[in-house]
Amino acid sequence: MEEIKRKILHIDVNNAFLSWTAVNMLKNGYSVDIRTIPSIIGGDEERRSGIVLAKSPIAKKFGIITGEPIYFAKKKCNKLEVFPGDFNVFIKYSNELYNLFSEYTNIIERFSIDECFLDLTHFLGNRNLIDIAYEISHRVEMELGFTVNIGVSSNKLLAKMASDFEKPNKIHTLYEYEIEDKMWSLPVSELFMIGKKTVPKLHNLRIKTIGDLAKTNKEFLAKKFGKHGLLMWNYANGIDTSEVNPKKEEPKSIGNSVTLPHDINKADEIYKVIVALCEQVSYRLRKHNLVANTVNVQLRTKDFKDYSHQKQLNYSTSSTKQIIETAKEILYEMYKGEPIRLVGVRVDNLENKDEIQLSIFNNDLKQEKLDNVLDSLKNKYGYNSITRAGKLDIQEIVKGKEKKIKD
DNA sequence: TCTGGGGTCCTAGGACCC
DNA sequence: TCTGGGGTCCTAGGACCC
Numbered sequence: 001m002e003e004i005k006r007k008i009l010h011i012d013v014n015n016a017f018l019s020w021t022a023v024n025m026l027k028n029g030y031s032v033d034i035r036t037i038p039s040i041i042g043g044d045e046e047r048r049s050g051i052v053l054a055k056s057p058i059a060k061k062f063g064i065i066t067g068e069p070i071y072f073a074k075k076k077c078n079k080l081e082v083f084p085g086d087f088n089v090f091i092k093y094s095n096e097l098y099n100l101f102s103e104y105t106n107i108i109e110r111f112s113i114d115e116c117f118l119d120l121t122h123f124l125g126n127r128n129l130i131d132i133a134y135e136i137s138h139r140v141e142m143e144l145g146f147t148v149n150i151g152v153s154s155n156k157l158l159a160k161m162a163s164d165f166e167k168p169n170k171i172h173t174l175y176e177y178e179i180e181d182k183m184w185s186l187p188v189s190e191l192f193m194i195g196k197k198t199v200p201k202l203h204n205l206r207i208k209t210i211g212d213l214a215k216t217n218k219e220f221l222a223k224k225f226g227k228h229g230l231l232m233w234n235y236a237n238g239i240d241t242s243e244v245n246p247k248k249e250e251p252k253s254i255g256n257s258v259t260l261p262h263d264i265n266k267a268d269e270i271y272k273v274i275v276a277l278c279e280q281v282s283y284r285l286r287k288h289n290l291v292a293n294t295v296n297v298q299l300r301t302k303d304f305k306d307y308s309h310q311k312q313l314n315y316s317t318s319s320t321k322q323i324i325e326t327a328k329e330i331l332y333e334m335y336k337g338e339p340i341r342l343v344g345v346r347v348d349n350l351e352n353k354d355e356i357q358l359s360i361f362n363n364d365l366k367q368e369k370l371d372n373v374l375d376s377l378k379n380k381y382g383y384n385s386i387t388r389a390g391k392l393d394i395q396e397i398v399k400g401k402e403k404k405i406k407d
Numbered sequence: 408t409c410t411g412g413g414g415t416c417c418t419a420g421g422a423c424c425c
Numbered sequence: 426t427c428t429g430g431g432g433t434c435c436t437a438g439g440a441c442c443c
Contacts, residue, residue, distance in 0.1 A: 016443095049411045066443095069409045112443045195441050227417065228440080257412060294435095304410070310436065344412090 007129045008244065009118040010151040010159035011136065013097070014168035016114035017041040017054035017085050019146040020093045024086070026145075038062060039081040042070045048259050048341070053085055057168070090114075096144055104132060109244045117156050119244035133171050141169070157240035160192055179238045184211030191235055198228070210236050250288060255296070255346025256280045263302045263339035267332060270299075270343055274327050277345040282320040283383070285347060286375055291316035291356060292347035295326040297334065300342035309334040310348070316356055319367045320374075323347065 013019060018041050022034045038058040043049035050070040062077035074080050094113045101108050107119035120129060133150045140148050147169035151162030154175060161183060162174035174182055189199045191210050205224070207213050213221075214236035221229035234240065256277050264270055274297065285292060296310040309330050317323065327345055 043411055045409095047411095048409085050409080051411055053411080067410085071409060075408085115443075193441065197440060252415070255413075259411065306438080308437070312435070342411090346414095 004121060005154050007120040007124060008153055008156055008159045009120065009129070009133055009136075010111075010153075010156065010163045011097075011101070011116050011118065012149045012151075012163045013093075013114040014147045014149060015054050015056065016146075017090060018056055018083075019054075020090055021054075021083055021085060023093070023145040024089045025083075034081065034083060037081060038077050038079050039083060040064065040070070040073060041085045042073075042082045044084070045070055047261055093144065093146070097140065097148075100139060100143065101136070104136065107244050107246050109246055110248075117159065117244045130171070130173065137169070137171055155238070155240040156242055156244065157192060157235050158238050161190075164190070174238075176238055179214075180211070183238070184209060184214060184236075186210050188213055188236075191232065193228075193231060193235060198225075198232075201225075250290065250350065250352070252350060253346055253348045254281055254284050254288070254290075254292075254350070255298075255344055256284075257298060257342055257344030257346075259300075259342045260340065263341055265337055265339045267335050267337070270335065270340055271328060271331060273343045274331055274345060275324055277343065278324040278327050279320055280383075281345050281347055282318055282323045282371070283375060283378060285318045285350070286371060288350075289353050290350045291318045291353045292323070293317075293349035293351070294347065295323055295330065296344075296346040296348060297327050297330040298342070298344035298346065299335065299340050300344075302339040302341050304341070307334070308344075312349070316349075316351055318353065318371070319364060320371055321367050322364075 015035070018039065019035060021041055026033060035056050036058070037056065039056045040052045040059050041054040043051050043053065052064060052066050052068050052070060052073050055064050055066060055073075059073070059077060059080060062080070064073045064076050064080070070082060074082075090113055094110075098108065098110065098116065101116055101118055105118050105120050105123040107123075109117040111117055120132060124132070130152055133152050137148055137150055140146065149163045149165075149167050149169070150171045151159040151164070152171065152173040153159040153162055158174045158176070158179070162172040165172040165174075165182070172182075186209060188194055188202050188207060188210055189196075191213070194202070201224075202208075202213065205216075207216055213232060216233065218230065218233045221233050223229070225232065258273065258277065260273065264273075293316045294310055294312050296308055298306060298308040300306050311326050311330050313322075313326065323345075
């Protein structure tokens, strides 16, 4: 059977968080389009989460990069304006974008809040893929008020690489015959799935460009880097057979973590934060109708050393109480008293609650009823009104400690 | 100087079994 | 003295993505 050439688009919102915030502000009567000034969307410096989440093109010209501390960004540009982001706004625009794409195909993969893959192989009719790309681009700008980059190709990897070429508001093709021309001259760091730890290793092997990588012996890479080596080689050669997956998959793990406003070095104080995180995690677990078999506690020390411990249960659960109890055991086993900056709780080995055998489900009906009552209150009146786990309340827990010290 | 929070996948080593 | 080998499961840590 002849292999069908697939028709794939990768669509990526330009400076998503900043663009969406700008559109929303304009809609609410703000007179300045923050996309046209040196600006960023940033976290909260007071909460020690002050990093750059998105930057305007002018901010970029000052050398500001996503992920760097706002403190650094301000030093690079003293006129920089910092705005907070609102996740609900982001989700709203992300959904509007998705709805627009749905008019073209039903094979859409939401790769992240601001990126989608579209498979148009069987949805083109008598039209060209590239024409559809231009139409989508134009419609997004006119109807939604922000711009996108679109990569056009025959597989996901190439489409994704293409959408990352010149920005903003551009459409690029990267077909197989263009790989050598358009992709091989780029530095290896530009290739999807090559991060900052792998780049120096490749440089040591005299592999500087994606082309160098593509021409390196595949077995050699496999020996050096294992599976990742094979993946890199395939990607450098534009090989990717993965499908555009429209199914919204159940999560494989659910976790919440928080950076504390001040380092803490008392187990009992950390425990209070863990309780709040467990409430959050178990609530999300129940919302998905899932149960978990493994609980993981993560700590980050003040000098950014992460460590974690986990515990498997001999049953699966979504009970707040059981998750708190397990996390508590883990905490008191692992914690040695050093100053802690971040605390996280994650549950793993998830299964659908209705599908698992009763024998391995710890069925505490009384506890389950209590969780359900609290959940419905949270659904009705908002999460933070009922639980201690809201971000603010975690801040309060630690502030409470601060006050005690002052007293 | 200050460094988020949500995830997925892989690997190495130890425990344990036959 | 020298002391298998294969398999599975679990854990901790790390790399990567947005």
